[in-house]
Amino acid sequence: MHNVNWVALVVFVLLFALITWLGFAAANWRKGNLDQLHEWGLGGRRFGTLVTWFLIGGDLYTAYTFVAVPALAFGAGAVAFFAVPYTIFVYPILFLVFPRIWHVCHKHGYITAADFVRGRFGNRWLALAVAITGIVATMPYIALQLVGIQVVIGALGISGTGVTGDLPLIIAFIILAAFTYSSGLRAPASIAIVKDILIYVTAFTAIIVIPIQLGGFAKIFAAVPAAKQLLAVPGPHTTGSYGAYVTLALGSAFALMLYPHSMTGVLSASSGHAVRRNAAILPAYSFMLGLLALFGFFAIAAGVAKDPQFAEGFKEFGNNFAVPALFLNAFPSWFVGLAFAAIGIGALVPAAIMSIATANLYTRNIHREFINTNPTDLQEAQMAKWVSLIVKAGALFFILFVPTKFAIYLQLLGGIWIIQTLPAVMLGAYTRWFNDWALLIGWAVGIATGTAMAAAAHLTPTYPLAIGGFTFPGYTAFYTVILNLLIAIVLTPVFNAISTRRAPFDETKAADYFA
Template sequence: MRFDGVAFGVFATLLALITGIGFVAGRWRRAGADSLDEWALGGRTFGPFITWFLLGGDLYSAYTLIAVPAAVFSMGAFGFYSIPNAIVLYALGFLFLPRLVALAHARGYVTLTDFVNERFGSRTLGLAITLTGLLATLPYLALQLVGLEVVFGALGLGGSADQNWFVRDLPLLIAFAILAAFTYSSGVRAPALISFVKDGLTYLVVIVAVVVIPVRLGGFGAAFEKASAAFSSGGAGGGDALLSVQPSVYVTLALGSGMAFFLYPHSMTGVFAARGPKTVRRNMSVLPIYTVLLGFVALLGVLALAAGVRPWGGNPQYAVPQLLAGMFPSWFVGVAFAAIAMSALVPAAIMAIAAGNLVSRNLYREFARHEVSQHAETRVSKIVSVLVKVGALVFVLTMDSNFALNFQLLGGIWILQTLPAVLLGLFTRHFADRWAVLAGWAVGIGYGTWAAYGVKSPSGGPFGGSTAIPFFVHSPLYIAISALLLNLVVAVAGSTVRRAFAPRPRAGGLPHADVPVPVTAHEA
């Protein structure tokens, strides 16, 4: 694509601004202790306002801003599944997150595995939850770098395939170095502060786009008519336009995706950084405001169809960048692309921190043969946060981005299988036997992986093409939901049998499910 000096100048200025914020954030509200609580969770002092921006920055990533409208562009109304998905995740979060955060403050949990370890007293189950979280997070992190690649390509910085690989990928390498540096230096405080700028710019760009573009297309009515005609012709919408999906797939995909979100390690990092359960409860009440923004983001896919956008290289992920570049002056395009880039850097930083926490707390510290100091634990988490970004970068530079997407879809199936361990562990004693829950997890993971591998895409790949739909089109239910149902049946039935024939006291000494959720000292 053609290089635009004005757009690049605005983009580079804003990126330099948030880089400076990222490094300065290390001294923001810092207590001074060299501990995992301080570096990875900001001392657990974030109130409702900061937490709202942090969780919003984590939820609405570059992948969201690019992939959601790309799904609408290539699949039509099916791409709007992300709207009910967001509603489900906030309702579920309101149900279990306040209790979990109260326990995290009281017991010092940094990860979900910390809760599972103490609740069930099983290192094997804890290891299963840890590995599932890592495997689900890494491709998600890689997709944020894919989002950066799309932005750089739209700016004309990506180079061509026949160029030297270093020259071609230099912009991504520079962005990676910036991300790794401020994450290592400032921890979760960096994405928390950058989220203020990122969310403000994102709201500005999206609202301006959904007001101005329809006007230029003759109004919303004309825009939808043009989009419908383009989609029906199978031209602008791409190769998946004619695929038919059963309603049950749409419903269960929205349900399963929403249920899975707060099980991801990076989501829990943002939640555990909150001041306490009251802060989390308030945020679950007001975060649905972001769903309005998500609806506007999805609408951009319709507007790209109506505008007759032909994505660069046939890749629908370029639909929105090209739409913005064709409809707005260069300076605004620079602002829009900077907002998308920030939407990659913020969640990528949190994902890297979360992966570091899992390795340092639940692998290094848990299985070390010697006592691990707070300083050593934090150092390991910082180093791992850099290493996982290196791995994600190598993944993006050496493999097809479709592989990263398919791997992330598979990760979504896997992470949902940790739900019984969390919900059964939080709310019941009777159906939460450690070995039964572990067996349910194994059955869910095994069935989900087998079923996903067995669903072929039109292009012949084992896990589907560039969108979610080939992954589920031959099944009446989203695979993750089918696997979760099997998981729950095994966990509940196994727990019932073991309770009847081999009752054992529950390990961990955590409070009963009917004990009121405590309020932390910060919120008293």
């Protein structure tokens, strides 16, 4: 691609060495018995407001976010800014729903969303559906974190074919696997603090320095094509890009907190109050995300796509190379190393949490439920540790041997799939009115319909829903979860009428949902 940037590489490696040490040292931070699953997989539920803020922020705002959102702005323009209202919509949901879930899970020792569904509805198959959905939806998400690392490694000038080209990624995987195995959730929690400081330093420096270099915001926006600065005005009989923008924001917001890694971050908090306080202060990340999205416009104004020295980078990584090219163009090598380390570490934190979360799901809701129904604490924790390694190895295999576009397609499908757990998890936090079998059928129809709609739309996130001569392009996940919910509402009284069960199963009580 180009010569190795040795100064940037040294800074990058030194910062990676720091977080590697932190990852292993975290085993002794707020020390607990890591042979118990709640200690290894939830940090003992002892993280206060500040640590939870870094952990959830590091969990939700991933390396792929930092690369992909500016890349979308660079390539497609204003539609990329849907990520800002999307993350704003998330926090009222977090404030209202998840303290209730935290309280009931703390009361009954639930570690996963599927644990809660099992206890609330008493249906092992509904809990299995929630667990499998979480695992399948998260796997490509982990792979995409490794894409973020791939991009910055390539931008540092390290390239090649075969084992030589893949070696840095393999080393990063080994580091991630080792400290996750030894320290559990404490590792990404401690590393998230360093990662977020680096990201904030990088973002605020860039938002000041680059516009000065480019002659100010007026010149930047003058250089951006007008078609990219605003959403296209809808034609007759369609909501056009407006409908897609709104449903992408709403659907993504409802889906985000249902991902296993989001739930793990919430359940690791020390109290429901810590969750509420985070809902109030996490919007700081939304502000930062808006700044990051502007980097796509900065890259257009800087003309990095036309610069011959970046031609190979764009050829290999597409628009995902826009941010690395922008930083290589604007900053000295030492700061490039810091910025790239922020992105690389920003991949390790969520990848670690995701692998822990999927391991928790498998261990609690598949292995314990269907294979070894009475494991010891040590057996349960050891199983989760091994599964976390297998999950990361699967993600690495995917990136090394499967074209990246398939990981992107699967991640888009993941959003469609995970939102189908909303009625059982989010609404289950408020009511036991729904029949468990009605919820399971609604889930199955939502999964099948969403997958079919995504395939019909050539694996793009939006589907042109046609009703009565009007077309409503919108996020497939948003449409299908409405269908899922309607089916559950219609079938609940039907199944309740024919059920021989005298009263709905529920091992929780109303008081369990409050402090």
